[in-house]
Amino acid sequence: xxxxxxxxxxxxxxxxxxxxxxxxxxxxxxxxxxxxxxxxxxxxxxxxxxxxxxxxxxxxxxxxxxxxxxxxxxxxxxxxxxxxxxxxxxxxxxxxxxxxxxxxxxxxxxxxxxxxxxxxxxxxxxxxxxxxxxxxxxxxxxxxxxxxxxxxxxxxxxxxxxxxxxxxxxxxxxxxxxxxxxxxxxxxxxxxxxxxxxxxxxxxxxxxxxxxxxxxxxxxxxxxxxxxxxxxxxx
Amino acid sequence: xxxxxxxxxxxxxxxxxxxxxxxxxxxxxxxxxxxxxxxxxxxxxxxxxxxxxxxxxxxxxxxxxxxxxxxxxxxxxxxxxxxxxxxxxxxxxxxxxxxxxxxxxxxxxxxxxxxxxxxxxxxxxxxxxxxxxxxxxxxxxxxxxxxxxxxxxxxxxxxxxxxxxxxxxxxxxxxxxxxxxxxxxxxxxxxxxxxxxxxxxxxxxxxxxxxxxxxxxxxxxxxxxxxxxxxxxxxxxxxxxxxxxxxxxxxxxxxxxxxxxxxxxxxxxxxxxxxxxxxxxxxxxxxxxxxxxxxxxxxxxxxxxxxxxxxxxxxxxxxxxxxxxxxxxxxxxxxxxxxxxxxxxxxxxxxxxxxxxxxxxxxxxxxxxxxxxxxxxxxxxxxxxxxxxxxxxxxxxxxxxxxxxxxxxxx
Amino acid sequence: xxxxxxxxxxxxxxxxxxxxxxxxxxxxxxxxxxxxxxxxxxxxxxxxxxxxxxxxxxxxxxxxxxxxxxxxxxxxxxxxxxxxxxxxxxxxxxxxxxxxxxxxxxxxxxxxxxxxxxxxxxxxxxxxxxxxxxxxxxxxxxxxxxxxxxxxxxxxxxxxxxxxxxxxxxxxxxxxxxxxxxxxxxxxxxxxxxxxxxxxxxxxxxxxxxxxxx
Numbered sequence: 036x037x038x039x040x041x042x043x044x045x046x047x048x049x050x051x052x053x054x055x056x057x058x059x060x061x062x063x064x065x066x067x068x069x070x071x072x073x074x075x076x077x078x079x080x081x082x083x084x085x086x087x088x089x090x091x092x093x094x095x096x097x098x099x100x101x102x103x104x105x106x107x108x109x110x111x112x113x114x115x116x117x118x119x120x121x122x123x124x125x126x127x128x129x130x131x132x133x134x135x136x137x138x139x140x141x142x143x144x145x146x147x148x149x150x151x152x153x154x155x156x157x158x159x160x161x162x163x164x165x166x167x168x169x170x171x172x173x174x175x176x177x178x179x180x181x182x183x184x185x186x187x188x189x190x191x192x193x194x195x196x197x198x199x200x201x202x203x204x205x206x207x208x209x210x211x212x213x214x215x216x217x218x219x220x221x222x223x224x225x226x227x228x229x230x231x232x233x234x235x236x237x238x239x240x241x242x243x244x245x246x247x248x249x250x251x252x253x254x255x256x257x258x259x260x261x262x263x264x265x266x267x268x269x270x
Numbered sequence: 271x272x273x274x275x276x277x278x279x280x281x282x283x284x285x286x287x288x289x290x291x292x293x294x295x296x297x298x299x300x301x302x303x304x305x306x307x308x309x310x311x312x313x314x315x316x317x318x319x320x321x322x323x324x325x326x327x328x329x330x331x332x333x334x335x336x337x338x339x340x341x342x343x344x345x346x347x348x349x350x351x352x353x354x355x356x357x358x359x360x361x362x363x364x365x366x367x368x369x370x371x372x373x374x375x376x377x378x379x380x381x382x383x384x385x386x387x388x389x390x391x392x393x394x395x396x397x398x399x400x401x402x403x404x405x406x407x408x409x410x411x412x413x414x415x416x417x418x419x420x421x422x423x424x425x426x427x428x429x430x431x432x433x434x435x436x437x438x439x440x441x442x443x444x445x446x447x448x449x450x451x452x453x454x455x456x457x458x459x460x461x462x463x464x465x466x467x468x469x470x471x472x473x474x475x476x477x478x479x480x481x482x483x484x485x486x487x488x489x490x491x492x493x494x495x496x497x498x499x500x501x502x503x504x505x506x507x508x509x510x511x512x513x514x515x516x517x518x519x520x521x522x523x524x525x526x527x528x529x530x531x532x533x534x535x536x537x538x539x540x541x542x543x544x545x546x547x548x549x550x551x552x553x554x555x556x557x558x559x560x561x562x563x564x565x566x567x568x569x570x571x572x573x574x575x576x577x578x579x580x581x582x583x584x585x586x587x588x589x590x591x592x593x594x595x596x597x598x599x600x601x602x603x604x605x606x607x608x609x610x611x612x613x614x615x616x617x618x619x620x621x622x623x624x625x626x627x628x629x630x631x632x633x634x635x636x637x638x639x640x641x642x643x644x645x646x647x648x649x650x651x652x653x654x655x656x657x658x659x660x661x662x663x664x665x666x667x668x669x670x671x672x673x674x675x676x677x678x679x680x681x
Numbered sequence: 682x683x684x685x686x687x688x689x690x691x692x693x694x695x696x697x698x699x700x701x702x703x704x705x706x707x708x709x710x711x712x713x714x715x716x717x718x719x720x721x722x723x724x725x726x727x728x729x730x731x732x733x734x735x736x737x738x739x740x741x742x743x744x745x746x747x748x749x750x751x752x753x754x755x756x757x758x759x760x761x762x763x764x765x766x767x768x769x770x771x772x773x774x775x776x777x778x779x780x781x782x783x784x785x786x787x788x789x790x791x792x793x794x795x796x797x798x799x800x801x802x803x804x805x806x807x808x809x810x811x812x813x814x815x816x817x818x819x820x821x822x823x824x825x826x827x828x829x830x831x832x833x834x835x836x837x838x839x840x841x842x843x844x845x846x847x848x849x850x851x852x853x854x855x856x857x858x859x860x861x862x863x864x865x866x867x868x869x870x871x872x873x874x875x876x877x878x879x880x881x882x883x884x885x886x887x888x889x890x891x892x893x894x895x
Binding site for chain 3: 086106107
């Protein structure tokens with residue numbers, strides 16, 4: 036269980052999170068949605084301890100995460116922009132992270148899944164965007180943690196990899212993991228998400244299932260439902 | 271006539287008949303005092319090897335020769351002056367005098383000579399002395415080949431190696447003087463020569479010299495003395511071929527010249543001194559063919575110095591070649607070799623085409639604000655020194671060597 | 682000597698800033714991993730500082746050894762040169778990390794870093810000299826010693842000077858200098874201050890890093 040209590044975050048004068056309260060129960064796929072700059076990434080980074088909130092607290096399984104670091108052993112994170120030290124090759128990167136976190140054999144399986152074998156000896160700086168994203172995905176899923184955070188997992192992926200990713204996500208869910216996803220691709224959300232969290236101006240605007248959202252906005256199509264929220268609030 | 275001559279010869283030889291008194295532990299005469307009492311003019315006292323615990327021996331108006339055979343030790347047991355002499359035509363040779371006591375009231379010496387003439391003190395070894403050879407109001411003496419040492423620790427509790435006061439026509443040569451207060455001390459001593467001495471590790475000055483005119487210092491070595499060599503209030507001094515070395519210390523210099531007129535310094539070497547020459551109130555002095563090597567300051571000129579000439583000297587790797595305060599006062603720098611000179615010689619005549627300015631901006635600044643020395647060797651100082659060299663603003667414009675040599679001067 | 686004192690800080694600063702900006706992504710990758718923040722930054726700092734120091738020591742040390750100077754008397758001078766060089770590397774790398782941490786903008790960070798170096802290497806001494814000239818009627822010995830303490834480059838220069846005979850020239854100025862430069866007091870003080878110069882920026886670096894958002 037993850038809970039955010041009264042979370043405030045400002046960057047300079049720009050208020051990003053504004054008294055955000057959110058509780059998520061374990062298990063299932065949660066899509067975090069919202070327009071650009073609504074605080075999705077900030078929310079995720081706060082959970083990871085990379086961004087430190089001005090106010091409020093975050094608890095994971097009733098443990099406050101402030102100034103802690105061990106809890107990150109139980110989180111897998113896929114960053115939005117896959118940037119890696121360019122002077123390493125793919126294999127070295129995997130080995131290094133295994134050194135850091137230990138306990139895994141899953142990497143081979145994942146490399147297989149995303150067909151990364153030919154790139155293992157390549158320098159990370161020479162990889163294409165999509166391949167980097169695949170490497171990123173392998174890094175994320177290889178540790179089998181109960182909490183998985185995916186920030187824009189689909190960016191740069193070809194359709195086959197996309198399908199494999201969806202399968203993978205479903206598979207991970209079936210293990211009882213909690214999976215956070217932020218994305219702008221709505222049918223991806225519609226397909227995989229059990230629960231939607233809609234962020235607007237630093238607050239939770241909506242939390243519930245896809246169908247609940249459709250009901251609320253009286254739209255049949257999910258994408259239109261989202262658009263309705265946005266146009267209503269920006270009109 | 272022949273008879274008269276032989277009588278005269280007889281008389282003369284009788285007159286000159288010199289007896290030798292031998293002193294040793296087993297001899298008839300077993301103390302030096304006794305021997306001196308018995309001696310008459312012209313006698314020789316031969317002291318055999320041994321240890322003689324004597325002090326306060328006086329020789330008054332006796333022209334005698336005292337010779338030590340095999341360096342007999344005369345131990346003063348820290349009780350005072352060993353020999354006090356007032357006589358003409360005498361000599362002391364080959365003694366090993368030790369343990370002259372210390373006193374704050376009297377000037378105890380190994381050998382004290384007062385109102386004497388025509389004497390020689392040579393080949394003696396003086397150790398643990400307060401004063402070594404102390405001479406007052408005497409003339410025509412020779413002090414040579416002596417080794418004098420002590421273990422002076424404080425200026426107030428120690429004496430000088432060879433100390434001369436109100437004397438003339440003296441020669442101090444080939445002595446080796448260490449760990450005294452001053453190595454050689456001259457006060458009111460005229461027409462005398464100090465040559466080939468080595469003064470090392472003395473507490474204060476290697477040579478300390480005041481109110482003494484027409485003297486010469488030749489071929490001496492002054493090394494690692496507390497404050498170097500001080501020559502003050504004197505006229506017509508010649509200083510040739512001396513070596514002033516390693517007088518390093520916060521208040522130390524190779525040579526201090528204070529109120530000196532008409533002197534000549536030639537072929538001296540100043541090496542590794544905090545200040546090579548510290549000149550204060552010196553007039554009409556010729557500095558020529560000297561080497562200044564690795565000194566903090568090669569030359570520091572203070573106060574009213576008029577008509578001095580610095581020519582044909584070598585200035586090699588000194589932190590500052592010259593520090594100058596006050597006016598130029600007709601002092602001349604000409605035809606010197608400066609290792610930090612960076613000019614060129616297009617006409618190949620061996621003389622740099624651009625004048626050299628021996629005063630760097632930094633040395634000028636340090637003169638005004640001594641604390642600025644803390645910036646020594648910093649990049650900023652290098653930069654301002656360079657810019658000052660390119661376009662001089664602060665340093666005196668007429669303080670230049672117009673004929674800097676391109677090659678080291680050989681002398 | 683000036684090469685060490687001027688170039689080492691420049692290299693330390695530039696490399697420190699460059700490394701930080703270049704490894705920013707890597708840092709972010711690590712931040713999401715279960716590692717303490719202070720370990721990440723301390724590790725990066727030590728990585729840069731130690732490798733720079735090592736290259737300094739080897740770069741100067743190998744020629745030194747091959748010239749067979751090991752038996753010579755200047756070994757101690759050389760040793761103090763290396764020690765101060767290593768200190769300077771640690772100090773300026775730490776300062777560089779501080780600058781980089783406080784400036785997201787690379788160009789700004791680089792400018793500040795170079796400005797810092799220029800300030801400490803040249804401008805500081807200029808201002809110092811000006812103030813000495815301006816207040817020359819006052820006793821300045823203590824002031825100038827303290828002013829020296831506040832600049833690690835000056836401090837290292839003094840530390841090296843202390844090993845050389847030329848220190849006596851400094852002692853000539855007065856009793857306070859004499860005491861400082863003539864005894865081991867100067868050496869101990871200078872060393873302690875250099876230590877402070879390492880510890881304080883590193884502490885600030887960790888403090889800032891702990892509170893920074895990525």
